[in-house]
Amino acid sequence: MKTVSILGSTGSVGCATVDLIKELPDEYVVDSLTAHQNWQLLAEQAKVLKPRYVAVAKHEYYQPLKSALAGQNIQVASGEKAIIEAGAREVDLLMAAIVGSAGLLPTVAAIRQGTTVALANKECLVSSGEILIKELNKSKAKLLPVDSEHNAIFQVFETHNKSHLDRLILTASGGPFRDCTLEEMKEKSPTEALAHPNWNMGEKISIDSATMMNKGLEIIEAHYLFGVKEPVIDVLIHPQSIVHSLVSYSDGSVLAQLAQPDMKIPIAYTLSWPKRININMSRLDLAKVGLLEFYDPDVEKFPALRLARESINLGGSACLVLNAANEIAVAGFLAGKIRFTDIVTLVEKVLEKNIESAPKSIEEVILMDTEVRKFTESIVGA
Secondary structure, eight states: OEEEEEETTHHHHHHHHHHHHHHOOTTTTEEEEEESHHHHHHHHHHHHHHHEEEEEGGGGGGGHHHHHTTSSSOOEEESHHHHHHHHHHHSSEEOOOOOGGGGGGHHHHHHHOOEEEEOHHHHHHHHHHHHHHHHHHHSSSSEESSSHHHHHHHHHOOGGGGGGGGEEEEEEEEOTTTTHHHHHHHTHEEEEEEEHHOOOOOOHHHHHHTTTTTHHHHHHHHHHHTTTTTTGEOOOOOTTTEEEEEEEESSOOOOEOOOOOOOOHHHHHHHTTOOOOOOOOOOOOHHOHHHHHOOOOOOTTTHHHHEEEEEEEHHHTTHHHHHHHHHHHHHHTTTSSOTTTHHHHHHHHHHHHHHSSSSSSSSHHHHHHHHHHHHHHHHHHH
């Protein structure tokens, strides 16, 4: 049996992971579960999965969580250090599903422990890619991408033929506003932006999909994950979300991974890697799908793609700044403080003012990240 910990078990990816493990009780033992503040759901999950360790980031929820799990023989903890401890525990696989930069320190703790990490948090690689890769190279840890696009590439990427790689092609649904004009997007509400046409995701990721910042962040993530230069990475709009990404080789071959748009599929692949497991879900029927469409993204309408590419080429702290500013801008939009189209405009303004030399340690990443957030908040609140 494989021992698993789930960081961010109450989020969309975390819940899907929990559901899969519940379906396969003879395959997995859960060591740890963590949540930011949803202690009620965390307690429900713990009662079913019987982990050894449970932690909630917010100290004020420690006592109600502990009371809910009284008599369960589960260690209960709270606070940032408790989440990091969950990452450092010895397990076979860690599902790193904490959204945003909050997932960085516990993910690093797992890598230093030599744990295989299923990475559902793209912000870790975006904000500290070079540092994270160095940490991986120093340890016995392996990094398995959970994002459907990177997971697709991982499944068809022929490492032994890397010298013959031509392109990595990330697909994008285009989000809920792919057919809208720029003028129409200016008036879109958070409710409209959260209504993704194909995927069921958390709020932050859904807004990133609507701005296509998620695809920008994925370009950066692919750059680090697969060790390829930015010009090698392409993006294609694919409204059906059936082809999750493609790899093109110098002999003209293009390999693609196809599946239903359901996060349980890439999660199952990382849980079972290097093997595969049977999961209970409908199979892809291409005859029913019928049509698969592809077209180039409109970079004028979705400037986040340009910003991500520029950030890679600028180097220094640019990718970190892009990520941190975007998180604050998204929060500002969800709170009704800025318009939808202001999100990427604001990120670009912050990028123009905050590029510094690259952070040399995880501690510097955290410090820079905090400073950028405070600066961005001052603009959002103005």
